[in-house]
Amino acid sequence: MKYLKYIIILLILSTINLSFADEHETQLQNEITKNLRCLICQGQSIYDSDSQFANSLKILVEKKLSEGLSEKEIYEYFENKYGEWILYDPKFNKNTYFLWLLPILMFLLGGVILFKLFIIKKN
Amino acid sequence: MKIKTFPLFLVIIFLIIFVIFYKGLNNSNIYTPETNLKKNIPYFKVKTFDSEKLIESDEIFKNDKFYLINIWASWCVPCRDEHPFLVDLNKKKGLEIVGLNYKDNKKNAKIFLDDLGNPYDIILMDQDGTISIEWGAYGVPETFLIYNKKIIKKVIGPLDSKKVFEINELVK
Numbered sequence: 001m002k003y004l005k006y007i008i009i010l011l012i013l014s015t016i017n018l019s020f021a022d023e024h025e026t027q028l029q030n031e032i033t034k035n036l037r038c039l040i041c042q043g044q045s046i047y048d049s050d051s052q053f054a055n056s057l058k059i060l061v062e063k064k065l066s067e068g069l070s071e072k073e074i075y076e077y078f079e080n081k082y083g084e085w086i087l088y089d090p091k092f093n094k095n096t097y098f099l100w101l102l103p104i105l106m107f108l109l110g111g112v113i114l115f116k117l118f119i120i121k122k123n
Numbered sequence: 124m125k126i127k128t129f130p131l132f133l134v135i136i137f138l139i140i141f142v143i144f145y146k147g148l149n150n151s152n153i154y155t156p157e158t159n160l161k162k163n164i165p166y167f168k169v170k171t172f173d174s175e176k177l178i179e180s181d182e183i184f185k186n187d188k189f190y191l192i193n194i195w196a197s198w199c200v201p202c203r204d205e206h207p208f209l210v211d212l213n214k215k216k217g218l219e220i221v222g223l224n225y226k227d228n229k230k231n232a233k234i235f236l237d238d239l240g241n242p243y244d245i246i247l248m249d250q251d252g253t254i255s256i257e258w259g260a261y262g263v264p265e266t267f268l269i270y271n272k273k274i275i276k277k278v279i280g281p282l283d284s285k286k287v288f289e290i291n292e293l294v295k
Contacts, residue, residue: 040261052226053262056252063253081259098143113129 025065032061032074035088045088162274164267165257172224172232172246183245189218189294190269193243194255196227197235199263205281206239212287213242218294222246225255225263268293 033047038054046054046061057078064074078086090096167180184190193209195202213220222243224232229248249255258267261279268276268290276293278286 052252053256056226056256059251060253060256081256109132 169247192221192267194223194225194265196225196263197231201281202264208282208287209242210240219244225249
C-alpha cells in the first residue's frame with residue numbers, strides 16, 4: 001500500500017512533465033511554422049495557411065522536432081530545400097546589408113540632427 | 124553653412140531611395156524557383172503503391188541510370204494533361220519513370236491509371252505529402268530528372284512537348 005502511493009505520485013508527476021514537454025514542443029512548432037513562408041500562397045506563413053503545401057510542411061516540422069532537430073537546424077533544412085525565400089527572417093549577407101543597416105543609420109542620423117537642433121542650439 | 128548641409132543631406136537620401144526603387148522596378152516580383160539545381164536526391168523511406176511494402180530510396184535510385192520522378196494525383200487536373208507525355212517517355216530506353224502518388228485515394232488513383240495508362244515502372248505513396256517536401260516540391264504535378272543520384276532537371280507544373288524535348292535531350 002505504501003509503495004502504491006509512491007507509484008501513483010510518480011505516475012502523476014511523469015504525466016505532468018510529459019504534458020509540459022508536449023506544450024513546449026507545440027509552441028516551438030507554431031513558432032517555427034510562423035517563421036516559414038508558404039511559397040504557394042500570397043503573403044501567408046505556413047502557420048496561417050491551410051494549403052496542401054503548408055499542411056505537409058507542418059507535419060514535416062513536427063517530424064523533424066520529434067527526431068530531435070533544433071529550431072536552427074529545421075530552418076537550415078528548409079532553406080536547403082527551397083532557398084532563403086522560405087525564411088521570413090532574411091539573413092545578414094551582401095544582398096541584405098542595406099536592409100539591416102538602413103534603420104540603424106537612419107536612427108543615428110536622426111539622433112545627430114536632433115542633437116544639433118536642440119542641444120547645440122540651446123548652448 | 125548649417126542651412127546648406129541639411130537640404131543637401133535630404134537630397135542625397137532622396138536620391139539613394141529613388142535609385143533603389145528605380146532598380147527595384149526592373150526586378151520581377153513573381154517568385155520563380157530555381158529549376159537546375161544539381162542537388163543530391165533526398166533519402167527517404169516510402170511505401171510502394173502495389174504491395175504497400177516499405178522501401179528505402181537507395182533501393183530505387185541506382186547510379187549510371189536516368190530516373191524521372193513524377194509527383195501526381197488523381198484529383199489533379201493538370202496531371203491528366205501531362206499523362207500522355209509520360210506514357211510516351213516510358214517508351215524511351217534507359218529512362219525509368221517513378222511515380223509519387225501525392226495525398227491520393229488509392230481507389231481513385233487506380234481508376235486514373237486504368238483510364239489513362241500506367242507509364243510508371245514503380246509507384247510510391249506519399250500520403251501526408253512529406254516526401255514531396257523532402258524533394259523540395261511545391262505541389263502537383265512536378266517532375267525531377269535524376270542521374271547519378273543528383274537532380275539534373277526540375278519541372279514545376281505539367282509536362283509539355285517543349286519540356287519533354289528538353290528531357291529527351293538530356294537523356295540522350
